[in-house]
Amino acid sequence: MERSTALVTGATSGLGHAAARLLAGEGWREIIVTGRRLAGAQQAAAQLAAENKTVIFTPLALDLDTPSSVQSAVAELVKRGQPIDFLLLNAGLVPFKQRVLTEAGVESSQAPLIGHHQLTVGLLNSNLLSLNARIVIAGAEPARGGVPMFKYTDVPAFAAKNHQGDRTAAVEALLRNGPNVKYVPNNAYADAKLIIAWWTAALARRLPSGMAVYAVSPGAATDTKVVRSAGLALRYLFIPIVNLIPGMNQTPETAARRYIQASKFGTDLSGQFFASAKGKFTGPIEAQRQPHLHDRASQEAAWQAVVKVSGVDLSPVKPASQSGPKPPV
Ligand SMILES: NC(=O)c1ccc[n+]([C@@H]2O[C@H](COP(=O)([O-])OP(=O)(O)OC[C@H]3O[C@@H](n4cnc5c(N)ncnc54)[C@H](OP(=O)(O)O)[C@@H]3O)[C@@H](O)[C@H]2O)c1
Numbered sequence: 243m244e245r246s247t248a249l250v251t252g253a254t255s256g257l258g259h260a261a262a263r264l265l266a267g268e269g270w271r272e273i274i275v276t277g278r279r280l281a282g283a284q285q286a287a288a289q290l291a292a293e294n295k296t297v298i299f300t301p302l303a304l305d306l307d308t309p310s311s312v313q314s315a316v317a318e319l320v321k322r323g324q325p326i327d328f329l330l331l332n333a334g335l336v337p338f339k340q341r342v343l344t345e346a347g348v349e350s351s352q353a354p355l356i357g358h359h360q361l362t363v364g365l366l367n368s369n370l371l372s373l374n375a376r377i378v379i380a381g382a383e384p385a386r387g388g389v390p391m392f393k394y395t396d397v398p399a400f401a402a403k404n405h406q407g408d409r410t411a412a413v414e415a416l417l418r419n420g421p422n423v424k425y426v427p428n429n430a431y432a433d434a435k436l437i438i439a440w441w442t443a444a445l446a447r448r449l450p451s452g453m454a455v456y457a458v459s460p461g462a463a464t465d466t467k468v469v470r471s472a473g474l475a476l477r478y479l480f481i482p483i484v485n486l487i488p489g490m491n492q493t494p495e496t497a498a499r500r501y502i503q504a505s506k507f508g509t510d511l512s513g514q515f516f517a518s519a520k521g522k523f524t525g526p527i528e529a530q531r532q533p534h535l536h537d538r539a540s541q542e543a544a545w546q547a548v549v550k551v552s553g554v555d556l557s558p559v560k561p562a563s564q565s566g567p568k569p570p571v
Pocket residue numbers: 251252253254255256257258277278304305306307332333334335336353354357380381382383459460461462463464465466467468469
């Protein structure tokens with residue numbers, strides 16, 4: 243992969259900020275850093291430039307909850323015409339105690355995937371990812387199960403019970419937190435990260451042969467703002483207890499290094515979900531083998547549901563003679 247242009251979403255704090263700093267240290271020529279508002283992205287870019295004593299950070303406004311903001315970001319990138327070599331889809335959050343829906347009717351912790359899908363598809367349809375681009379999207383250990391206080395939905399069973407076995411409708415219900423979905427914030431987060439793992443596998447099957455995509459859990463790094471909206475039990479009970487156990491927490495830099503590590507993986511690993519070893523939240527990452535993650539019907543249902551909710555899909559493949567940056571549609 244060329245180390246020319248990287249784009250990091252959610253770079254105003256935490257792991258996105260740390261990843262942008264690490265990429266600068268690795269010699270990337272330009273790092274586009276996004277924030278919901280341009281002012282936030284500009285502030286992050288200025289702070290990173292001061293920390294790294296280099297002016298390679300380009301601010302970009304990107305509110306993943308708002309389709310028009312994603313469209314504007316893609317249009318801005320098309321205008322620049324510089325292909326992106328590494329797309330780091332990091333932005334995300336543990337959701338609020340009370341259910342919050344975006345204006346488009348998407349549950350708040352699911353919304354980043356919808357925006358990230360719009361962004362990724364917009365760039366692919368505009369030929370703005372380089373031929374051997376790497377895409378990394380933030381996952382989390384609850385998607386594989388076995389994390390106290392977080393439980394993902396058994397989608398095949400949920401689909402059978404409420405949607406006549408239609409898994410696409412079932413995933414759409416999870417993305418929208420209804421119908422027939424009881425809002426439990428930590429479970430919504432587990433579902434959001436499970437759908438991300440499935441979407442990653444489905445996207446890998448659709449990418450041009452030189453590109454690759456991986457879902458990567460950064461692991462536990464509680465010294466970020468990730469749980470700022472979460473309930474008291476998670477913030478003041480679960481996390482402090484976990485932090486007392488040696489090896490259960492890591493610095494944002496160590497966590498962000500997992501994204502960078504995955505960006506160097508080969509196309510043979512494309513589509514996989516990498517996270518800590520079973521029972522751990524730190525340490526080396528490994529490809530996750532739990533059968534529910536590899537259920538092809540669920541992966542395809544996740545892709546179709548995200549396409550439906552976002553209203554955006556990949557264009558049919560064009561002959562090579564027609565390639566090159568083009569305006570978004
Ligand atoms: N830290 C951990 O322990 C941990 C563990 C596993 C996975 N993760 C994942 O790692 C990623 C980064 O988390 P973090 O710990 O760095 O948290 P953070 O400090 O809260 O940073 C999250 C970033 O994402 C942005 N963001 C969130 N929702 C957005 C949206 N809808 N549109 C645009 N930007 C949005 C935030 O912007 P605003 O400030 O404007 O909201 C912020 O810049 C998340 O996907 C998280 O789920 C974190």
